[in-house]
Every structure is written in C-alpha cells, then in structure tokens.
Amino acid sequence: MTYNEAKDKFIQTWGALGTTWGINKAMAQIQALLFISTEALTMEEIMDELQISRGNASMNLRQLMDWGIVFKESKRGERKEYFTTEKDVQELARQIAKERSRREIKPVIKVLKELSDIKKDGSAKNDEFIKQTKSLYELAETADTMLEKMVNHKQNWITKSIFKMIK
Amino acid sequence: MTYNEAKDKFIQTWGALGTTWGINKAMAQIQALLFISTEALTMEEIMDELQISRGNASMNLRQLMDWGIVFKESKRGERKEYFTTEKDVQELARQIAKERSRREIKPVIKVLKELSDIKKDGSAKNDEFIKQTKSLYELAETADTMLEKMVNHKQNWITKSIFKMIK
C-alpha cells in the first residue's frame, strides 16, 4: 500500500466511523486529514484534498474549533489562516469525552433526575418507572463521573489505570 | 408532572439521545418504552404507544433483538408475540458496549493496524502518518480492551472500580 492509498483509506475510515457515532463525515475527515498532516493547512488545501465546498469546509472547521480539537494559526506575513488539530491522542480523547459529556450526557442526567423524582402513587407502573429511571440515572452519573476523572487527569491515565481498574 | 407526562418525556429524551449517538429514534424509543413497562408488550401496543407504523416497529424490534437487548416472549395459548427488554442497566450497558465494540471499534482497529504498518520511506509525511496512526491504534486497542474487561465482568463493576481506577 502506497502512502497515498493509506492516507485515503485512513480518511475514509475515520469519516465512516464518525458517521456511525453521530458525527458528520466531512467533520471527521477534516480532523483526520489534519491529524496526519505535518504542517497546518489552509482552507483551500482542505477543500482540495477532500473535494468539499468552501461553505462545507468553513462550517465544519468552525464546529471542530467549537469542540476544542482544531485550532487556527496565523503565519506572519500571510493573509490566510492555517488550521491544525490536537496531535496528542490522549488529549484528543479527553477533549472529545469532555464535550460529549457537557453537551449530551449531562443534560440527559438532569432530565433523568427530574423524572425519577415524580411522586409515588403506589401503582405498579409508577413504581417501575421510578425504579428504572433511577437506576439509569445512577449508571449515567457514575459513568459520567468516571469520564470526568479521565478528562481532568492530565497524564496518560489510560495505560496506567487499565489493569488497576478491574482487578 | 404526571406519570404520563414523565413517561412521554423519558421516551422523547431517550430517542433524542440515541439520535446524537447514531441510533435511530424509533429504535431508542421502543427500547425506552419496554424499559419502563411492567409487562411485555405486543407489536400492536408498541405501534400504538409510539404512533409508528407496523413496518417500522417490526424492523426496529428485529434490530434491537440483533443487538441482544430485546427479547421475544410467547405466552401459552396466545398467538401473538410479546417483547421485553433487558431490565438491568448494568447488563444493558454491557451488551451495548459489546456490540459497538464488535461492529464498529474492532474493524477500525484492524484497519489502523494495517495502516500503521506501511513501510517507512524516510519522508516526513510518511513518518508522521505512521506515528499518528500507530498512536491512534494503541489508544483504540487499550480502550477496547478496557471495554472488553467491563463486558466480561458480570458483577456491577462500575460502582466498584470507579474510585480504584484513577487513584
């Protein structure tokens, strides 16, 4: 496999993986491209490599920046902007975990708490509802707390704690 | 909030969460409905509760069964089938983790391994590609191994190991 074939396969694979996890293809592909690039790229270069439109590139770069995993760079004497991504996989994973927690998990936890707090009326279905939403709430809380610890832990936690985790 | 409002909100919230994680809304909602239900439901009841068509219900129930989180039950003397879901959240989480690993993570790990194995040619971009895909491969491997341990561990691992994990 040549470099270009490998590069292409990587970008395609990353885009497809993103899709199955609710992340739009272009967004995942832009990040993939930056991730293996030796230098920062311009929007023009990204559009060209991935064969996407200016608008698409612009919108997805903005989203990636909102996620905190892509950054703008200016080169002195140059008018246009250059883009890079977080290159450290641990940091990348942490940042993504942090954002997904903030955007998607935390709000759901809040709802689950509310819901499991409806008052008892003694009926079986009501009891079941409270029981089930409460246990879901507890699981989500625990999982999110774990994610949070991971997010706040700056050293490469994962390799260190894996065998400690389930003893 | 009345029981019915709460129930509705739960189903909606669960459907919406599914959507952001690449799971189709009806599928998530059917699972939610079964999860809080005191008894097994027929397809008819599911269609009626969620206002979805027969085809939709049938297809998504099949998928949920393929994921191993919804089961068919037959009641003696009754012709139609009844559906239930896994009621234990830990087991539910385990099963979902197991399937996502098998379907989505493992295949990507395989590709990453292949890609990080392309031969060196000394060029900077080639070196960078190998370095980056390799570190992604290693992260994915470690995370997946962790997931696997979780999956194979039958007791409520999460509450037990959380504080052990990051010390």
Add this chain to the structure above:
DNA sequence: TATATATTTCAATAATTTCTGAAACTTTAA
C-alpha cells in the same frame, strides 16, 4: 479610501436515512 483576498452565512439543492403501508409470507387452529 479603494481594492484584493479570505471567510462566513444561508437559501436552495442533494444525499441519506427513516418511515409507511400494503403485499407476501408464516404460523396456528379449526
């Protein structure tokens, strides 16, 4: 200030995914 360069926005369009409904199929029981 005017001009060129670069970026963002957004309405229109395209692509993809989901859903419907009816026909085909299966199963049970009379």
Add this chain to the structure above:
DNA sequence: TTAAAGTTTCAGAAATTATTGAAATATATA
C-alpha cells in the same frame, strides 16, 4: 386444507441531514 391472525419485507414517500455556491461580510494592504 382453508381461514384467520400475526409478522416481515420492501418499493416508494417523507423527513432529516449534509452540502453547495454565491452573496454578504470581514480583513489586510497599497
């Protein structure tokens, strides 16, 4: 068998999501 009840399949329709491209906006330089 035949009929009735239940389920699956799938082509077409609907809904949702992603993408384009051009106008509007912003920014730097002469």
